[in-house]
Amino acid sequence: MKTLLIVDDEPRTRLGIQKTLAAWSAGRHRIEIAASGVEALSWLNANQAHIIITDVRMPEIDGLQMLEALAARGPLPVVIVISGHAEFEYAKRALQLGAFDYILKPLDKGILIGTVERAFELVSGRDRLDAMEKLVDPKLLEVNRDEARYGTAIKDAIGYIYEHLHEAIGMKQVAEQLHLNASYFSVLFKEQTGMTFSDYLTRIRLQKAKELLVATQSPVWEIAEKVGYQTDKYFIKVFKDNEGLSPRQYRQQAADTDPSIQ
Structure with a gap:
Protein backbone atom coordinates (compact mmCIF):
# COMPACT_ATOMS: atom_id res chain seq x y z
CA MET A 1 0.00 0.00 0.00
CA LYS A 2 1.44 3.38 -1.04
CA THR A 3 1.45 6.23 1.46
CA LEU A 4 0.52 9.87 0.86
CA LEU A 5 1.36 12.55 3.45
CA ILE A 6 -0.55 15.85 3.60
CA VAL A 7 1.34 18.72 5.26
CA ASP A 8 -0.55 21.96 5.97
CA ASP A 9 -0.85 24.15 9.06
CA GLU A 10 -4.43 25.18 8.21
CA PRO A 11 -6.79 22.55 9.70
CA ARG A 12 -9.60 23.23 7.25
CA THR A 13 -7.35 22.79 4.20
CA ARG A 14 -5.50 19.81 5.67
CA LEU A 15 -8.66 17.93 6.61
CA GLY A 16 -10.42 18.92 3.37
CA ILE A 17 -7.61 17.40 1.28
CA GLN A 18 -7.60 14.30 3.47
CA LYS A 19 -11.38 13.84 3.12
CA THR A 20 -11.30 14.32 -0.67
CA LEU A 21 -8.42 11.89 -1.21
CA ALA A 22 -9.79 9.34 1.25
CA ALA A 23 -13.04 9.22 -0.74
CA TRP A 24 -11.11 8.94 -4.03
CA SER A 25 -8.70 6.31 -2.70
CA ALA A 26 -11.42 4.13 -1.15
CA GLY A 27 -8.87 2.41 1.07
CA ARG A 28 -6.30 1.65 -1.63
CA HIS A 29 -3.75 4.06 -0.20
CA ARG A 30 -2.61 5.10 3.25
CA ILE A 31 -3.30 8.81 3.78
CA GLU A 32 -1.51 10.57 6.66
CA ILE A 33 -1.53 14.21 7.82
CA ALA A 34 0.92 16.54 9.53
CA ALA A 35 0.15 20.02 10.87
CA SER A 36 3.60 21.47 10.18
CA GLY A 37 6.91 20.92 8.42
CA VAL A 38 8.45 20.04 11.78
CA GLU A 39 5.80 17.40 12.44
CA ALA A 40 6.17 16.04 8.89
CA LEU A 41 9.97 15.67 9.16
CA SER A 42 9.58 13.95 12.52
CA TRP A 43 7.01 11.54 11.06
CA LEU A 44 9.26 10.86 8.06
CA ASN A 45 12.10 9.86 10.38
CA ALA A 46 10.19 6.67 11.17
CA ASN A 47 7.88 6.30 8.15
CA GLN A 48 8.02 6.37 4.36
CA ALA A 49 5.82 8.58 2.19
CA HIS A 50 5.65 7.89 -1.53
CA ILE A 51 3.85 11.18 -2.19
CA ILE A 52 3.83 14.41 -0.16
CA ILE A 53 1.33 17.24 -0.60
CA THR A 54 2.60 20.33 1.19
CA ASP A 55 1.74 23.99 1.59
CA VAL A 56 4.69 26.33 0.94
CA ARG A 57 3.83 28.88 3.64
CA MET A 58 3.98 27.40 7.14
CA PRO A 59 5.47 28.58 10.45
CA GLU A 60 8.80 27.26 11.77
CA ILE A 61 9.71 25.19 8.71
CA ASP A 62 7.97 26.08 5.45
CA GLY A 63 7.45 23.78 2.49
CA LEU A 64 10.68 24.83 0.76
CA GLN A 65 12.78 24.25 3.86
CA MET A 66 11.15 20.87 4.30
CA LEU A 67 12.00 20.00 0.68
CA GLU A 68 15.61 21.02 1.23
CA ALA A 69 15.82 18.90 4.39
CA LEU A 70 14.35 15.89 2.60
CA ALA A 71 16.68 16.32 -0.39
CA ALA A 72 19.65 16.27 2.00
CA ARG A 73 18.49 12.86 3.29
CA GLY A 74 18.36 11.19 -0.12
CA GLU A 87 3.16 32.74 -3.56
CA PHE A 88 3.85 31.64 -7.13
CA GLU A 89 7.58 32.38 -6.78
CA TYR A 90 7.61 29.86 -3.92
CA ALA A 99 8.90 19.06 -6.62
CA PHE A 100 6.71 17.17 -9.08
CA ASP A 101 3.96 19.78 -9.55
CA TYR A 102 2.06 22.57 -7.81
CA ILE A 103 -1.61 23.36 -7.29
CA LEU A 104 -2.92 26.89 -6.83
CA LYS A 105 -5.37 27.85 -4.09
CA PRO A 106 -8.30 27.73 -3.76
CA LEU A 107 -7.99 24.01 -4.42
CA ASP A 108 -10.16 22.44 -7.09
CA LYS A 109 -11.02 18.83 -6.16
CA GLY A 110 -10.79 17.63 -9.76
CA ILE A 111 -7.36 19.19 -10.26
CA LEU A 112 -6.19 17.82 -6.91
CA ILE A 113 -7.24 14.26 -7.74
CA GLY A 114 -5.84 14.48 -11.28
CA THR A 115 -2.48 15.67 -9.99
CA VAL A 116 -2.37 12.92 -7.36
CA GLU A 117 -3.21 10.31 -10.02
CA ARG A 118 -0.28 11.51 -12.15
CA ALA A 119 1.94 11.44 -9.09
CA PHE A 120 1.03 7.81 -8.44
CA GLU A 121 1.83 7.02 -12.08
CA LEU A 122 5.29 8.44 -11.48
CA VAL A 123 5.66 6.34 -8.32
CA SER A 124 4.72 3.22 -10.30
CA GLY A 125 7.28 4.17 -12.96
CA ARG A 126 9.97 4.53 -10.32
CA ASP A 127 9.06 1.11 -8.92
CA ARG A 128 9.43 -0.43 -12.38
CA LEU A 129 12.82 1.20 -12.87
CA ASP A 130 13.96 -0.04 -9.47
CA ALA A 131 12.85 -3.54 -10.39
CA MET A 132 14.71 -3.42 -13.72
CA GLU A 133 17.84 -2.11 -12.03
CA LYS A 134 17.69 -5.04 -9.63
CA LEU A 135 17.80 -7.38 -12.62
CA VAL A 136 21.34 -6.31 -13.37
CA ASP A 137 24.11 -7.54 -11.10
CA PRO A 138 26.87 -4.88 -11.15
CA LYS A 139 29.55 -7.45 -10.31
CA LEU A 140 28.54 -9.58 -13.30
CA LEU A 141 28.58 -6.51 -15.53
CA GLU A 142 32.12 -5.85 -14.37
CA VAL A 143 33.18 -9.44 -15.08
CA ASN A 144 31.60 -9.40 -18.55
CA ARG A 145 33.19 -6.04 -19.36
CA ASP A 146 36.67 -7.38 -18.53
CA GLU A 147 36.21 -10.77 -20.21
CA ALA A 148 38.36 -9.82 -23.22
CA ARG A 149 41.48 -9.79 -21.06
CA TYR A 150 40.85 -13.16 -19.39
CA GLY A 151 42.94 -16.18 -20.26
CA THR A 152 41.54 -18.93 -22.46
CA ALA A 153 40.81 -21.21 -19.49
CA ILE A 154 38.63 -18.67 -17.71
CA LYS A 155 36.82 -17.69 -20.92
CA ASP A 156 36.09 -21.38 -21.55
CA ALA A 157 34.96 -21.81 -17.94
CA ILE A 158 32.49 -18.93 -18.22
CA GLY A 159 31.17 -20.32 -21.51
CA TYR A 160 30.74 -23.76 -19.96
CA ILE A 161 28.86 -22.32 -16.98
CA TYR A 162 26.38 -20.53 -19.26
CA GLU A 163 25.83 -23.66 -21.38
CA HIS A 164 25.28 -25.91 -18.36
CA LEU A 165 23.52 -23.50 -16.01
CA HIS A 166 20.52 -25.82 -15.75
CA GLU A 167 22.73 -28.59 -14.38
CA ALA A 168 24.02 -29.10 -10.83
CA ILE A 169 27.57 -28.18 -11.84
CA GLY A 170 30.37 -27.34 -9.44
CA MET A 171 33.94 -26.09 -9.54
CA LYS A 172 35.46 -29.57 -9.69
CA GLN A 173 33.34 -30.51 -12.72
CA VAL A 174 34.28 -27.33 -14.59
CA ALA A 175 37.98 -27.75 -13.74
CA GLU A 176 37.88 -31.32 -15.08
CA GLN A 177 36.36 -30.09 -18.35
CA LEU A 178 39.32 -27.73 -18.67
CA HIS A 179 41.82 -30.46 -17.66
CA LEU A 180 42.95 -28.37 -14.71
CA ASN A 181 43.58 -29.13 -11.07
CA ALA A 182 40.57 -27.88 -9.06
CA SER A 183 42.70 -25.97 -6.54
CA TYR A 184 44.70 -24.27 -9.27
CA PHE A 185 41.52 -23.43 -11.19
CA SER A 186 39.99 -21.92 -8.04
CA VAL A 187 42.93 -19.58 -7.55
CA LEU A 188 43.08 -18.70 -11.26
CA PHE A 189 39.36 -17.90 -11.41
CA LYS A 190 39.50 -15.60 -8.38
CA GLU A 191 42.69 -13.93 -9.65
CA GLN A 192 41.21 -13.04 -13.05
CA THR A 193 37.55 -12.32 -12.28
CA GLY A 194 37.89 -10.86 -8.80
CA MET A 195 35.35 -13.25 -7.27
CA THR A 196 35.26 -16.87 -6.21
CA PHE A 197 33.86 -19.51 -8.53
CA SER A 198 31.04 -20.22 -6.05
CA ASP A 199 30.06 -16.54 -5.83
CA TYR A 200 30.13 -16.18 -9.62
CA LEU A 201 28.01 -19.29 -10.16
CA THR A 202 25.42 -18.12 -7.61
CA ARG A 203 25.23 -14.66 -9.17
CA ILE A 204 24.81 -16.09 -12.68
CA ARG A 205 22.05 -18.41 -11.51
CA LEU A 206 20.19 -15.64 -9.69
CA GLN A 207 20.59 -13.27 -12.65
CA LYS A 208 18.98 -15.84 -14.95
CA ALA A 209 16.30 -16.58 -12.36
CA LYS A 210 15.36 -12.89 -12.10
CA GLU A 211 15.07 -12.65 -15.88
CA LEU A 212 12.77 -15.68 -15.94
CA LEU A 213 10.67 -14.35 -13.04
CA VAL A 214 10.09 -11.08 -14.89
CA ALA A 215 9.76 -12.39 -18.47
CA THR A 216 7.77 -15.60 -17.91
CA GLN A 217 4.96 -17.02 -15.82
CA SER A 218 6.87 -20.24 -15.11
CA PRO A 219 6.33 -21.54 -11.58
CA VAL A 220 9.13 -21.00 -9.09
CA TRP A 221 10.01 -24.71 -8.90
CA GLU A 222 10.48 -24.81 -12.68
CA ILE A 223 12.71 -21.72 -12.67
CA ALA A 224 14.74 -23.29 -9.86
CA GLU A 225 15.38 -26.32 -12.07
CA LYS A 226 16.26 -24.18 -15.09
CA VAL A 227 19.01 -22.40 -13.15
CA GLY A 228 20.54 -25.53 -11.64
CA TYR A 229 18.90 -25.88 -8.22
CA GLN A 230 17.71 -29.37 -7.35
CA THR A 231 15.03 -28.19 -4.92
CA ASP A 232 12.89 -25.07 -5.00
CA LYS A 233 13.22 -24.80 -1.21
CA TYR A 234 16.97 -24.28 -1.41
CA PHE A 235 16.58 -21.95 -4.41
CA ILE A 236 14.12 -19.77 -2.47
CA LYS A 237 16.52 -19.61 0.48
CA VAL A 238 19.48 -18.57 -1.69
CA PHE A 239 17.35 -16.04 -3.56
CA LYS A 240 16.02 -14.48 -0.38
CA ASP A 241 19.46 -14.38 1.25
CA ASN A 242 20.87 -12.47 -1.73
CA GLU A 243 17.93 -10.34 -2.87
CA GLY A 244 16.17 -9.64 0.42
CA LEU A 245 12.81 -10.98 -0.80
CA SER A 246 11.40 -14.25 -2.09
CA PRO A 247 11.19 -15.09 -5.82
CA ARG A 248 7.40 -14.69 -5.65
CA GLN A 249 7.70 -11.27 -3.99
CA TYR A 250 10.29 -10.23 -6.56
CA ARG A 251 7.99 -11.22 -9.41
CA GLN A 252 5.04 -9.34 -7.88
CA GLN A 253 7.15 -6.23 -7.41
CA ALA A 254 8.49 -6.33 -10.95
CA ALA A 255 5.04 -7.03 -12.42
CA ASP A 256 3.42 -3.96 -10.84
CA THR A 257 3.33 -2.16 -14.17
CA ASP A 258 -0.23 -0.90 -14.25
CA PRO A 259 0.11 2.92 -14.13
CA SER A 260 -3.58 3.59 -13.60
CA ILE A 261 -5.41 3.97 -10.30
CA GLN A 262 -8.92 2.66 -10.70
Whole structure:
Protein backbone atom coordinates (compact mmCIF):
# COMPACT_ATOMS: atom_id res chain seq x y z
CA MET A 1 0.00 0.00 0.00
CA LYS A 2 1.44 3.38 -1.04
CA THR A 3 1.45 6.23 1.46
CA LEU A 4 0.52 9.87 0.86
CA LEU A 5 1.36 12.55 3.45
CA ILE A 6 -0.55 15.85 3.60
CA VAL A 7 1.34 18.72 5.26
CA ASP A 8 -0.55 21.96 5.97
CA ASP A 9 -0.85 24.15 9.06
CA GLU A 10 -4.43 25.18 8.21
CA PRO A 11 -6.79 22.55 9.70
CA ARG A 12 -9.60 23.23 7.25
CA THR A 13 -7.35 22.79 4.20
CA ARG A 14 -5.50 19.81 5.67
CA LEU A 15 -8.66 17.93 6.61
CA GLY A 16 -10.42 18.92 3.37
CA ILE A 17 -7.61 17.40 1.28
CA GLN A 18 -7.60 14.30 3.47
CA LYS A 19 -11.38 13.84 3.12
CA THR A 20 -11.30 14.32 -0.67
CA LEU A 21 -8.42 11.89 -1.21
CA ALA A 22 -9.79 9.34 1.25
CA ALA A 23 -13.04 9.22 -0.74
CA TRP A 24 -11.11 8.94 -4.03
CA SER A 25 -8.70 6.31 -2.70
CA ALA A 26 -11.42 4.13 -1.15
CA GLY A 27 -8.87 2.41 1.07
CA ARG A 28 -6.30 1.65 -1.63
CA HIS A 29 -3.75 4.06 -0.20
CA ARG A 30 -2.61 5.10 3.25
CA ILE A 31 -3.30 8.81 3.78
CA GLU A 32 -1.51 10.57 6.66
CA ILE A 33 -1.53 14.21 7.82
CA ALA A 34 0.92 16.54 9.53
CA ALA A 35 0.15 20.02 10.87
CA SER A 36 3.60 21.47 10.18
CA GLY A 37 6.91 20.92 8.42
CA VAL A 38 8.45 20.04 11.78
CA GLU A 39 5.80 17.40 12.44
CA ALA A 40 6.17 16.04 8.89
CA LEU A 41 9.97 15.67 9.16
CA SER A 42 9.58 13.95 12.52
CA TRP A 43 7.01 11.54 11.06
CA LEU A 44 9.26 10.86 8.06
CA ASN A 45 12.10 9.86 10.38
CA ALA A 46 10.19 6.67 11.17
CA ASN A 47 7.88 6.30 8.15
CA GLN A 48 8.02 6.37 4.36
CA ALA A 49 5.82 8.58 2.19
CA HIS A 50 5.65 7.89 -1.53
CA ILE A 51 3.85 11.18 -2.19
CA ILE A 52 3.83 14.41 -0.16
CA ILE A 53 1.33 17.24 -0.60
CA THR A 54 2.60 20.33 1.19
CA ASP A 55 1.74 23.99 1.59
CA VAL A 56 4.69 26.33 0.94
CA ARG A 57 3.83 28.88 3.64
CA MET A 58 3.98 27.40 7.14
CA PRO A 59 5.47 28.58 10.45
CA GLU A 60 8.80 27.26 11.77
CA ILE A 61 9.71 25.19 8.71
CA ASP A 62 7.97 26.08 5.45
CA GLY A 63 7.45 23.78 2.49
CA LEU A 64 10.68 24.83 0.76
CA GLN A 65 12.78 24.25 3.86
CA MET A 66 11.15 20.87 4.30
CA LEU A 67 12.00 20.00 0.68
CA GLU A 68 15.61 21.02 1.23
CA ALA A 69 15.82 18.90 4.39
CA LEU A 70 14.35 15.89 2.60
CA ALA A 71 16.68 16.32 -0.39
CA ALA A 72 19.65 16.27 2.00
CA ARG A 73 18.49 12.86 3.29
CA GLY A 74 18.36 11.19 -0.12
CA PRO A 75 16.02 10.82 -3.12
CA LEU A 76 12.86 12.90 -2.75
CA PRO A 77 9.40 11.35 -2.62
CA VAL A 78 7.01 12.69 -5.26
CA VAL A 79 6.15 16.16 -3.92
CA ILE A 80 3.10 18.25 -4.83
CA VAL A 81 3.19 21.85 -3.63
CA ILE A 82 0.15 23.98 -2.71
CA SER A 83 0.48 27.72 -3.15
CA GLY A 84 -1.62 30.84 -3.56
CA HIS A 85 -1.25 33.18 -6.57
CA ALA A 86 0.76 35.58 -4.42
CA GLU A 87 3.16 32.74 -3.56
CA PHE A 88 3.85 31.64 -7.13
CA GLU A 89 7.58 32.38 -6.78
CA TYR A 90 7.61 29.86 -3.92
CA ALA A 91 6.03 27.29 -6.22
CA LYS A 92 8.66 27.91 -8.90
CA ARG A 93 11.42 27.51 -6.33
CA ALA A 94 9.83 24.25 -5.17
CA LEU A 95 9.94 22.91 -8.74
CA GLN A 96 13.61 23.85 -8.94
CA LEU A 97 14.20 21.88 -5.74
CA GLY A 98 12.63 18.79 -7.30
CA ALA A 99 8.90 19.06 -6.62
CA PHE A 100 6.71 17.17 -9.08
CA ASP A 101 3.96 19.78 -9.55
CA TYR A 102 2.06 22.57 -7.81
CA ILE A 103 -1.61 23.36 -7.29
CA LEU A 104 -2.92 26.89 -6.83
CA LYS A 105 -5.37 27.85 -4.09
CA PRO A 106 -8.30 27.73 -3.76
CA LEU A 107 -7.99 24.01 -4.42
CA ASP A 108 -10.16 22.44 -7.09
CA LYS A 109 -11.02 18.83 -6.16
CA GLY A 110 -10.79 17.63 -9.76
CA ILE A 111 -7.36 19.19 -10.26
CA LEU A 112 -6.19 17.82 -6.91
CA ILE A 113 -7.24 14.26 -7.74
CA GLY A 114 -5.84 14.48 -11.28
CA THR A 115 -2.48 15.67 -9.99
CA VAL A 116 -2.37 12.92 -7.36
CA GLU A 117 -3.21 10.31 -10.02
CA ARG A 118 -0.28 11.51 -12.15
CA ALA A 119 1.94 11.44 -9.09
CA PHE A 120 1.03 7.81 -8.44
CA GLU A 121 1.83 7.02 -12.08
CA LEU A 122 5.29 8.44 -11.48
CA VAL A 123 5.66 6.34 -8.32
CA SER A 124 4.72 3.22 -10.30
CA GLY A 125 7.28 4.17 -12.96
CA ARG A 126 9.97 4.53 -10.32
CA ASP A 127 9.06 1.11 -8.92
CA ARG A 128 9.43 -0.43 -12.38
CA LEU A 129 12.82 1.20 -12.87
CA ASP A 130 13.96 -0.04 -9.47
CA ALA A 131 12.85 -3.54 -10.39
CA MET A 132 14.71 -3.42 -13.72
CA GLU A 133 17.84 -2.11 -12.03
CA LYS A 134 17.69 -5.04 -9.63
CA LEU A 135 17.80 -7.38 -12.62
CA VAL A 136 21.34 -6.31 -13.37
CA ASP A 137 24.11 -7.54 -11.10
CA PRO A 138 26.87 -4.88 -11.15
CA LYS A 139 29.55 -7.45 -10.31
CA LEU A 140 28.54 -9.58 -13.30
CA LEU A 141 28.58 -6.51 -15.53
CA GLU A 142 32.12 -5.85 -14.37
CA VAL A 143 33.18 -9.44 -15.08
CA ASN A 144 31.60 -9.40 -18.55
CA ARG A 145 33.19 -6.04 -19.36
CA ASP A 146 36.67 -7.38 -18.53
CA GLU A 147 36.21 -10.77 -20.21
CA ALA A 148 38.36 -9.82 -23.22
CA ARG A 149 41.48 -9.79 -21.06
CA TYR A 150 40.85 -13.16 -19.39
CA GLY A 151 42.94 -16.18 -20.26
CA THR A 152 41.54 -18.93 -22.46
CA ALA A 153 40.81 -21.21 -19.49
CA ILE A 154 38.63 -18.67 -17.71
CA LYS A 155 36.82 -17.69 -20.92
CA ASP A 156 36.09 -21.38 -21.55
CA ALA A 157 34.96 -21.81 -17.94
CA ILE A 158 32.49 -18.93 -18.22
CA GLY A 159 31.17 -20.32 -21.51
CA TYR A 160 30.74 -23.76 -19.96
CA ILE A 161 28.86 -22.32 -16.98
CA TYR A 162 26.38 -20.53 -19.26
CA GLU A 163 25.83 -23.66 -21.38
CA HIS A 164 25.28 -25.91 -18.36
CA LEU A 165 23.52 -23.50 -16.01
CA HIS A 166 20.52 -25.82 -15.75
CA GLU A 167 22.73 -28.59 -14.38
CA ALA A 168 24.02 -29.10 -10.83
CA ILE A 169 27.57 -28.18 -11.84
CA GLY A 170 30.37 -27.34 -9.44
CA MET A 171 33.94 -26.09 -9.54
CA LYS A 172 35.46 -29.57 -9.69
CA GLN A 173 33.34 -30.51 -12.72
CA VAL A 174 34.28 -27.33 -14.59
CA ALA A 175 37.98 -27.75 -13.74
CA GLU A 176 37.88 -31.32 -15.08
CA GLN A 177 36.36 -30.09 -18.35
CA LEU A 178 39.32 -27.73 -18.67
CA HIS A 179 41.82 -30.46 -17.66
CA LEU A 180 42.95 -28.37 -14.71
CA ASN A 181 43.58 -29.13 -11.07
CA ALA A 182 40.57 -27.88 -9.06
CA SER A 183 42.70 -25.97 -6.54
CA TYR A 184 44.70 -24.27 -9.27
CA PHE A 185 41.52 -23.43 -11.19
CA SER A 186 39.99 -21.92 -8.04
CA VAL A 187 42.93 -19.58 -7.55
CA LEU A 188 43.08 -18.70 -11.26
CA PHE A 189 39.36 -17.90 -11.41
CA LYS A 190 39.50 -15.60 -8.38
CA GLU A 191 42.69 -13.93 -9.65
CA GLN A 192 41.21 -13.04 -13.05
CA THR A 193 37.55 -12.32 -12.28
CA GLY A 194 37.89 -10.86 -8.80
CA MET A 195 35.35 -13.25 -7.27
CA THR A 196 35.26 -16.87 -6.21
CA PHE A 197 33.86 -19.51 -8.53
CA SER A 198 31.04 -20.22 -6.05
CA ASP A 199 30.06 -16.54 -5.83
CA TYR A 200 30.13 -16.18 -9.62
CA LEU A 201 28.01 -19.29 -10.16
CA THR A 202 25.42 -18.12 -7.61
CA ARG A 203 25.23 -14.66 -9.17
CA ILE A 204 24.81 -16.09 -12.68
CA ARG A 205 22.05 -18.41 -11.51
CA LEU A 206 20.19 -15.64 -9.69
CA GLN A 207 20.59 -13.27 -12.65
CA LYS A 208 18.98 -15.84 -14.95
CA ALA A 209 16.30 -16.58 -12.36
CA LYS A 210 15.36 -12.89 -12.10
CA GLU A 211 15.07 -12.65 -15.88
CA LEU A 212 12.77 -15.68 -15.94
CA LEU A 213 10.67 -14.35 -13.04
CA VAL A 214 10.09 -11.08 -14.89
CA ALA A 215 9.76 -12.39 -18.47
CA THR A 216 7.77 -15.60 -17.91
CA GLN A 217 4.96 -17.02 -15.82
CA SER A 218 6.87 -20.24 -15.11
CA PRO A 219 6.33 -21.54 -11.58
CA VAL A 220 9.13 -21.00 -9.09
CA TRP A 221 10.01 -24.71 -8.90
CA GLU A 222 10.48 -24.81 -12.68
CA ILE A 223 12.71 -21.72 -12.67
CA ALA A 224 14.74 -23.29 -9.86
CA GLU A 225 15.38 -26.32 -12.07
CA LYS A 226 16.26 -24.18 -15.09
CA VAL A 227 19.01 -22.40 -13.15
CA GLY A 228 20.54 -25.53 -11.64
CA TYR A 229 18.90 -25.88 -8.22
CA GLN A 230 17.71 -29.37 -7.35
CA THR A 231 15.03 -28.19 -4.92
CA ASP A 232 12.89 -25.07 -5.00
CA LYS A 233 13.22 -24.80 -1.21
CA TYR A 234 16.97 -24.28 -1.41
CA PHE A 235 16.58 -21.95 -4.41
CA ILE A 236 14.12 -19.77 -2.47
CA LYS A 237 16.52 -19.61 0.48
CA VAL A 238 19.48 -18.57 -1.69
CA PHE A 239 17.35 -16.04 -3.56
CA LYS A 240 16.02 -14.48 -0.38
CA ASP A 241 19.46 -14.38 1.25
CA ASN A 242 20.87 -12.47 -1.73
CA GLU A 243 17.93 -10.34 -2.87
CA GLY A 244 16.17 -9.64 0.42
CA LEU A 245 12.81 -10.98 -0.80
CA SER A 246 11.40 -14.25 -2.09
CA PRO A 247 11.19 -15.09 -5.82
CA ARG A 248 7.40 -14.69 -5.65
CA GLN A 249 7.70 -11.27 -3.99
CA TYR A 250 10.29 -10.23 -6.56
CA ARG A 251 7.99 -11.22 -9.41
CA GLN A 252 5.04 -9.34 -7.88
CA GLN A 253 7.15 -6.23 -7.41
CA ALA A 254 8.49 -6.33 -10.95
CA ALA A 255 5.04 -7.03 -12.42
CA ASP A 256 3.42 -3.96 -10.84
CA THR A 257 3.33 -2.16 -14.17
CA ASP A 258 -0.23 -0.90 -14.25
CA PRO A 259 0.11 2.92 -14.13
CA SER A 260 -3.58 3.59 -13.60
CA ILE A 261 -5.41 3.97 -10.30
CA GLN A 262 -8.92 2.66 -10.70
